[in-house]
Amino acid sequence: MPGKKSSTPAIDTATLAEQLVRVLESQRRLGGEAYPVSYPQLRELTGMADKVMKAALTSAPFTGQAVTTVDKPRSIYFTGTNNLIALKGDLGVLLQDDRLLLFALQRSRTKRSHAHTIDILKKKLPVPLQAPFAEALKRRLTNGELPPGVAWILHNSPRLFLLTDLQPTASPPRQADQPASASAPPTAPAAAAPGDFANAFRTAFDQLYRQSGRRNFVNLLDLRNALASYSREAFDSGLHTLRLSGEFDLSAAGGREQLSPEEQQAGIQEGNALLLYASRID
8 A cells, every 4th residue: 555645745946946046136236245145144035944945055946047155955064154155147256255265265174284275275165166266266366365364375386274373473581681570461452362262252152052051052142241351343353263264153043023132232244144143163
């Protein structure tokens, strides 16, 4: 006897794909920071659940008209804020977006290797993007057009890295004729060094998720309160660096009408998405 068919309707991926394409076209008309669109932005604009959106993004009706920087839905980077999505006719715009290079650096970075050649970086992108990405990056190197926070060294060929991965030198030795008590206390900087903030953020994050019982999911309002000694500018800058390094990511809040004014103020606006929850990338 044949098994009973499920009553759950199949997802019409073709219809969903067309909806995504229409949103991309709308964002392209807005221009600026609205396009190319990151995964969280597209999710916020469409209201689709992750499972539904992944099915649409990887369907033939969508991939025939658009390109995304990740082609494997199970990748931990698939839903990241640097995963960009654009129409195929706008490949040039996508290649010039700083987030694409940051995304490649983020995916290439390991605990043992922080500087990478163009050939290594391009292999972290889908095959159709690899050759044009490499050519565009070579031109950016020649013209000195790397985004802030990214640099390169020459080791047979250029190797690119994040400035936050530079290791500090040893502290200069104290003069022999200067007593320790004569050293003036250091003046607190307006914005703490990236390494200092990173350690403070990691500690606060670990404490807060243990207290809340919601592992790997911490509200930015709680983090800002725990790190109140840092200005908003220093906090946002330090968190941005941690996201670029691939250690933490942010996800969007739900309906804003359910958020308190304090939570809305604590969030970080990216496009049409209000990012409010931090998570650690394992």
